[in-house]
Amino acid sequence: MLIGKALSASSINLYKRAWQLFKVFTAESSLTWEFPVSEQTVLLFIAYLYHKGYAPATISSMMSALSYIHKLASVPDPTSSYIVRKSMTTAHKLKPANDSRLPITEDILEQLVKTSRQAFQNVYLSYLYPAMFLLAFHAFLRVREITESDHTLAFSDVTLTDKSITISFRSAKHSAGKHQEAVVTAVDNAFICPVQALKQYIGKRGCMTGPLFMLKGRSLLRREFVTTLKAMLNIAGIPAGRFNSHSFRIGAATSSAAKGASDAQIRKLGRWQSDAFKRYIRLP
Template sequence: MDASAGRSPQGRTVGQVSSAGAGGGVSWPAVSRASVEGGVTMAMSLVERSVSAVTWQRYSAVWQVWEVLLENAQAGIADRQACLLYFIGNAYSEGASAATVARSLSALAFWFKKKGEEDVTKSFLVRQAMKGFRRGSAVRDRRKPVSFELLVAICELLREVCVSAFEVRLFTLAFSLAFFGAFRISELVSASKSVAGGLLYADVDLDGSCLSCLLRRSKTDQEGRGFVVRLYELPGSRVCPVRGFREFVAVRPEGPASLLVHADGLSLSKFQFSQVFKKCILLSGRGGAGFSSHSFRIGAATEAARWGLSPAMVKKIGRWESDRYRLYVRPHLL
């Protein structure tokens, strides 16, 4: 038999792969074009899972707008920076906030990297344009905080807004949790009434006067390490979250995964939370302008600071990892 049979031109036996060291290495499977494509598809699905479902939806929406912009401008790869500068300038002219534009840039940066394209959001001109945007913008985040007094008022008004005593208990608990727990709306309630979401019933535990709420994942915890929010009893208060929890679970239907559900078992949705809150604000005589579901989280930081809590404690309440919490302290807007 020819000694060269089965060997490559360099003399190495075809199909053999040397190990990565004395102790052996990774055992690589046989590779075909189909298996490579399947592996890439799986890896891309893992990239999608690296961010929350809400963040993925927001990133996807921004990318769709970007593709329409490129199409309308008939822009090629070389023109992407110009299109991005146009996007920033147009947003400034229309009075958008710098924070909103920055979030859009973060979404675009994600997609550029995912697609292996140059990340033009990091270019000198784009960074300087955003710096000027922040300095020169007359538009600021003017969302108002929910104060403790306003929380009490809107919870009293639920009797006029809600159609049943069950709904009054449901929204009293929802509003008190949103305020005292400084919850983001996506952490507290479901995106849709037809699916389970937000804070789960199984993740809430009442031990005496302490209500523990496990957040499995949040905006600042994409890896799912988890964080326990502990709320304590406020004796004699109608907006006490511990009291609200006891009164609600006494009538809550068994079975649904979400903590905050209607009498028919359907989840309380973000839309429903916001609409009932808006009606209560209007009835309170404060006017609807400036308030949103995020006003509870802003109110938690504002009131904590007004009550003299230390910066470290305010950060802990809102689960902030930086001094960004200062942007949420707005006593001048009470």
């Protein structure tokens, strides 16, 4: 029971998919199913996935699934060997990730807020979405922290003052159970001030318990958030094709770098545990 709780629902689904795909691979390759899996079989699996067109990041996830189940069984992990790790490095070099997602800049953020205020006939929605957009940007939030997931922020996780917002994360991706906190301060531009927007939204929402961002008594779904984001961009005259929910986090990292923030500062602001944040910075 406790072991099951150690993984998020998305990780469990990913690991199940990885093992299903591994079984397909062994069947297609006429290999005998064996456990523990041999290093040679892992190398063949990497080659199989690569030639099937899977992205290196996806192959890495598949290796994580294999690794996890071996560690769980207290048997040698074949994915940790030098030759397997070198094979993964080669796959990344031969097929580097092409991340074409665009960042939400402060200018785009302002247009999003203005459009949302005018586009919704429902007054509640005209305050809900601007608050979500602004907090997602200024707090470097992941979409799973503002929509329905196992990391959804609750109303009780946020402390609001006249000048700041303090967010306490009960759980978060890569947090490993450690408490995380983010403090967002007010900004001079009223259109993109997260403190003012959250105050206005809570004035409409009320202080009842439940998810911070609530629609009809429940958390918003990710697809609802993304659909609305793209709709507001299109209404504002901004082609929405290369924007998605992660564009806020990308935009926050890019904006901070453009303002001279150090790597250590950006890593802390975004709660990154590694230098992965560097892939998010879209400076010319």
